[in-house]
Structure formats: C-alpha cells, structure tokens
Amino acid sequence: MIVKKRLRKVSSSTSSLEEDQQRDTTTFSIRLTHDERDRLMRAAQMRGCTPTNLIRIATVERAAHILNTKQRTSFPFKTVANEIAERLFKTIYHSLSLEDYQYTEDPNITVDVPGLPVENLTKLKEAVRLGGAEFLNLILDFCEELTAYGRTDLPEPVDPFADRKTTSEEPHAVRKSRRLSR
DSSP states (O other), rough: OOEEEEOOOOTTTOOOHHHHHHHTTEEEEEEOOOOHHHHHHHHHHHTTTTTTHHHHHHHHHHHHHHHHHSSSSSOOOHHHHHHHHHHHHEEEEEETTTTTTTTTTTOOEEEEEEOOHHHHHHHHHHHHHHHHHHHHHHHHHHHHHHHTTSSSSSOOOOOTTTTTTOOOOOOHHHHHHHHHOO
16 A cells, blocks of 8 residues: 655645645545446435545444444443443343223233344344444434424424415325326
C-alpha cells in the first residue's frame, strides 16, 4: 500500500471547497480485482456517490465501529449486544396475572417464551458477516416499522387532498372523469 501525505498550500483567493478538503490529507493506494472494482462501482452508483468517496466513507465508518466496540466508551455496546442475544436465544419466563387472562381460574399462569432455535444463530452470523452495518440498519428499520403505530414522535401521514374541499370519494371521481374525457 502506498501512502502519500498531501500538504497543499492554497491561496485564500483561489481556494475552492474541494481544494480545502484536499489540503493536509493522506492518500492511500489500493489494488482491487476486476470483480471487486465492479462491486465497488455498482455500490457507489446505488449510493449516488463516487467510488473514491464510498471507499473513504466506508473506511472511516469501519474504523470508528472497530474503535467503538473494542474499547470502553460511554455507550454500553456489550450490554446492548448481550440484551439482544438474550432476547433472541434465551428462554424467557414470564408470569401473567389474572387480569391478563380473565377467563382462567388459576391466578398465576407462567408462560415460557422460548428463544430462537440455535440454527438461527448461524443465519444471524451469516447475515452480519455479509450485510454488516447495512443489515443491522435493516433490523432497526423493521423495529421502527413495528413500533410506528401508537408512537407520538412521528409525523402524521400526508393527506393528498388536505388542501382541497373534497369528499373521500374524490379520488374515484377524478379517475372516472379522466376516463370519460379520453
């Protein structure tokens, strides 16, 4: 790997944002196979950025992830990871009261909520290996979706006809009038 330190003196009158960003930076040179290059190009295109910017962002993010999870910080990564692991794979014992189930004669019912089968650990490991942070973000997206109903911190859906004085039948009427006008 080739490392070059770039110290560029830029006059304040001609400095552009790009030149300011390149000042006092380090350049790394990497070698990619043809398949790796194609994968990088496709991923950059999907993200709407250049391959160089994708490499820079991914490298800085990965370095931060490693530093955050391998040393003590103010965020309890290991505790949260342990809580998730226990919820997924440990059997939970929960006692329900008579108020929970009114139609039973036993006032204390114990329900065992089994953890996921061990085979799912293999799937989880593979998903994390292949999907990395993107996979974890998918989990968070699903959690957001599951908890969206009833949350008060989310905006209301947009009503497409809120600005008009209409009835709920207008979308059908608009479609019908469009068909008739053809």
